[in-house]
Amino acid sequence: MTKAVFxxxxxxxxxxxKKIENALNKTDGVDTARVLFNSGKVKAEFDESQVQAQELEEKIKSLGYPVLSVKVS
Structure with missing residues (x-):
């Protein structure tokens, strides 16, 4: 599993x-997605053979939330 913080x-x-978590958790390859409200971070665990961090970033942006940075580990 790959982890990313947006x-x-x-x-x-x-x-x-809920809007962000629901959209990401319904994405094929995403194991878990959690939003940390106070810090404005989204933490996601996903299978990189099914979905890339860039695709998740685009999904967040399509919901109307600008992504300032992404860290993948």
Missing amino acids: QLEPLTCPSCI
Whole structure:
């Protein structure tokens, strides 16, 4: 499993958490996706043979949340 942390701008509403988590968790290859509301981070574990970090970043952006940085490990 590959892990990635996406740094977003500060989130303003708790419903943003569910919107992002639901979209990422429904993506093939994503094992888990969690939003850390206070820090504006999204942590995801995924199978890189099925989905790439860049695709997850694009999905977050398509929901209307700018991604400031991505760290993959």
